Amino acid sequence: MPIIMTTRRIIFSSIKLDAHIGILEHERLATQPILIDAEIDVDVTQNTDDNDIGTVLDYRLLHDTIVQECTRGHVNLLETLTDQVAKRLLALFAETRSVKVRITKTSAFSDCLGVAIEVLVHRAAT
Numbered sequence: 001m002p003i004i005m006t007t008r009r010i011i012f013s014s015i016k017l018d019a020h021i022g023i024l025e026h027e028r029l030a031t032q033p034i035l036i037d038a039e040i041d042v043d044v045t046q047n048t049d050d051n052d053i054g055t056v057l058d059y060r061l062l063h064d065t066i067v068q069e070c071t072r073g074h075v076n077l078l079e080t081l082t083d084q085v086a087k088r089l090l091a092l093f094a095e096t097r098s099v100k101v102r103i104t105k106t107s108a109f110s111d112c113l114g115v116a117i118e119v120l121v122h123r124a125a126t
Contacts, residue, residue, distance in 0.1 A: 082103045
């Protein structure tokens, strides 16, 4: 009989916040609006008890981690911030298998809704 491994995906759509992001001089003077999308794949190792949040990964903790990482200080490059968010989620939550993070700068260009960087990081097999 094959071994079955279940993965649950937690998805955040368009977390809106202002961040200190950008390498250009005018970007260093003020915050910029960003949108964060994230997909976190979590290994399901126990049955879910509807009366016990401890049987699942509390997505409030994931949300708080994303927001904290995006607002803790100035970052020059969108690529750097995207990598930092993904790596922190993997580092803090051992049950995560993979993380996909997309961060969009919504005011980068006047002729589009935004420019985004997306990264997909997998936990190394042990």
